[in-house]
Amino acid sequence: METAKGLQTSERFRIGALLAVAGGLLDTYTYLMRGGVFANAQTGNIVLLGVRAVEGDWSGVLHYLLPILAFAAGVIAAECIKERLKEARVVHWRQVTVCLEIILLALVAFLPQQLNALANIMVSFVCAIQVESFRKVRGNAFATTMCTGNLRSGTERLYQFIRTGEKDQLLRAAQYGGIILFFIGGAALGAWCSSFLSLCTVAVACVPLLIAFLLMRH
Known part of the structure; x- marks a missing residue:
C-alpha cells in the first residue's frame, strides 16, 4: 500500500495519530483499571519487577513478568504475520494486525477484575503487535505506544533546525510533537472514560484502530 508519493499508507501521519491515541488510552487503562501495570512501556514493568524481587514479593514479580513476556510474544506474532502475508494482495499484513488488535481488545472489555492478569497479558500482547507493525510515520522512525524515543x-530535530535553519527539520520535530500530543490525548481520554465505563474503557481504543484499518484500505 503506497500513496501517490511512494509513501507507505501505514506511514501517513493520520494513521500514526490514530494509533497513538489508542496507545495512550491502553497504557492509562491497564494502569488505572488493571492493577497498576504498564501495557506499553515495559521499562516500567521491568523496574517494578526488580523492586518486587528485592522485596521477596514473588507474586508481585509474576504480576509484572507476565505482561513483559506477553509483549515479547506480541513482537514475535507480528513478525510471523508479516512473514506469512507480506506477499498477499487481497489484504495487507498490517491490516491483519490491526484487526487482531481490535478483536483482542474487545474481548478484554468482558474480562472481570479477577482476571486482571489475563487482561494485562492480552493488552501487552496487542501493544507489542502495534509497535512492531507500525514503526515509521512519513519515513521517520516513530513509536505509537510509548513516547521516550x-x-x-523530536528534540534532536528541533536542535538541528535551530542550528541549521532547515525547515524540514522543524517539520519533522513538529510531527514527533504531534504524535506525542495525540498519545497524551489518548491517555486523557482513557482516564476520562474510566470514570464511567470502568473495565469497558478498553473498547474505546477499538474506535481509532477501526478508523486506521479503514484508512489503510484507500
Whole structure:
C-alpha cells in the first residue's frame, strides 16, 4: 500500500495519530483499571519487577513478568504475520494486525477484575503487535505506544533546525510533537472514560484502530 508519493499508507501521519491515541488510552487503562501495570512501556514493568524481587514479593514479580513476556510474544506474532502475508494482495499484513488488535481488545472489555492478569497479558500482547507493525510515520522512525524515543528524536530535530535553519527539520520535530500530543490525548481520554465505563474503557481504543484499518484500505 503506497500513496501517490511512494509513501507507505501505514506511514501517513493520520494513521500514526490514530494509533497513538489508542496507545495512550491502553497504557492509562491497564494502569488505572488493571492493577497498576504498564501495557506499553515495559521499562516500567521491568523496574517494578526488580523492586518486587528485592522485596521477596514473588507474586508481585509474576504480576509484572507476565505482561513483559506477553509483549515479547506480541513482537514475535507480528513478525510471523508479516512473514506469512507480506506477499498477499487481497489484504495487507498490517491490516491483519490491526484487526487482531481490535478483536483482542474487545474481548478484554468482558474480562472481570479477577482476571486482571489475563487482561494485562492480552493488552501487552496487542501493544507489542502495534509497535512492531507500525514503526515509521512519513519515513521517520516513530513509536505509537510509548513516547521516550519520540521525545528524543523530536528534540534532536528541533536542535538541528535551530542550528541549521532547515525547515524540514522543524517539520519533522513538529510531527514527533504531534504524535506525542495525540498519545497524551489518548491517555486523557482513557482516564476520562474510566470514570464511567470502568473495565469497558478498553473498547474505546477499538474506535481509532477501526478508523486506521479503514484508512489503510484507500
